[in-house]
Amino acid sequence: MKKIKRHIKHLLEQRFTKTLLRFLSRRSLTRLQSWGGWLGRLMYRNNTKLARITRKNLSLVYPELGEQQLEERVNKSLQETMKMGMELGRCWIAPLDDIMSDVKNVYGLDELKALHNSGQSVIVLGPHLGNWELFGHFINQHFTFSAMYAPQKNEELDRIIYHGRCRAGMEMVPANLKGVASLLKSLKQGGIVGSLPDQEPDDRSGGVFAPFMGVESFSPKLVTRLISKTGAKVMAGFAERLPDGQGFNIHFIAADEAIYSPDEVQAVTAMNRTVERLVAIAPEQYQWEYKRFKTRPEGEARFY
Structure with missing residues (x-):
């Protein structure tokens, strides 16, 4: 009976996910975005x-904020993250022409094009x-763009995400050693690959501690390894x-030059500084809801 109930629950979750998206x-x-803003305000009022x-993340990276300023940022961050959640179905399923029509201004694309046209491989953070x-x-x-992908437990959601990304031309590679090999191959051929610079690695061998927004953060060193093996440039x-639903501006910036340092800590610190420069453009739109500082250096107390 329990197995049947789990199966029914699974089927309902699949059906609900597809219908909602x-x-x-x-x-x-x-x-x-209106719905996302409302949901974010609701989550703030209920102190979810x-x-x-x-609140913890923002208090760590912006210690100079007064209580009222901090709470305003918490509220805004929740609203922006929930807007992102509401936009997912549009990004994965709506016609690509409709999605691209939301782009209003683009900054820095010429530099990326120049690198690519010169035959230089590029990692985009x-x-x-x-x-x-x-x-x-x-x-x-x-x-042509490649990026790693970790399959979702919800099978219907996994199919929607995979198809939603690949239909635009993205090559999805598994988030494992086989996937890393695929990225290396693409870079050695002068390709462009994407990398998540702000997600904690699953194991200690995959990262180092480096400051992010003034806080020691366990950060991935995949990018530095890809650079050392391929000579790729980073943007x-x-x-x-x-x-108010006006659309989006696209920003590209060159990475901090120290990202090419042979010293892994210096290189990862430069990667984090690069992310900080982007966050400074729209700090409320960063996903502060993620436990970015979950893993602590030995001897430090946990934040969460």
């Missing part, structure tokens, strides 16, 4: 777990900032959400 994909950007994580799904779609409008970017 398809419903959201048909709504206007203005409507989606995500609200508490956000895409932090959890703004709308990262739209950012990936935008890159695929101009280049970073994101899709900045404009107010």
Whole structure:
């Protein structure tokens, strides 16, 4: 009986996921962002777990904020993250022409094009900032692009995400050693690959501690390893959400030069500084709801 109940629950979750995302994909950007803002304010008023994580993160990276300023940022961050959640169905399912019509201004693309046209391989850092799904779609409008992907437990959601990303031309590779080999092959052929610079590695061998926003953070060193093996250049970017459903601005910047240092800690610190420069453009749109500082150096107390 328990096995049957689990199976029924699984089927209902699959059906609900597909129905919800398809419903959201048909709504206007203005409507989606309005719903996201409302949901974020509701989460703030109820002091949810995500609200508490956000408050802790913001208090760590902006210690100079007064209580009222901190609470305002917590509220805004929750709203922006929920807007991102509402936009997912649109990014994965809505026609690509509709999604690309949301892009209003683009900054720094010429530098990326110049690198690529010269035959230089490029790693693009895409932090959890703004709308990262739209950012990936935008890159695929101009280049062949590869990125790692970790399958979702929800099978229906996994199919939607995979198809939603690949339909724009992105090559999805597994988040394992086989995937790393695929990225290396692409870079050695002068390709462009994407990398998440702000997610904690699953094991200690995959990262080092380096400061991010003034806090020691366990940060991935995959990018530094890819650079050392291929000589790739690094850029970073994101899709900045404009107010009131007006669309998005795309930003590209060159990475901090120290990212090419043979010293892993110096290189990862430079990677984090690069992300900080992007966050400074739209700090409320960073995903402060993620436990970015979960892993602590030996002897330090946990933050969460």
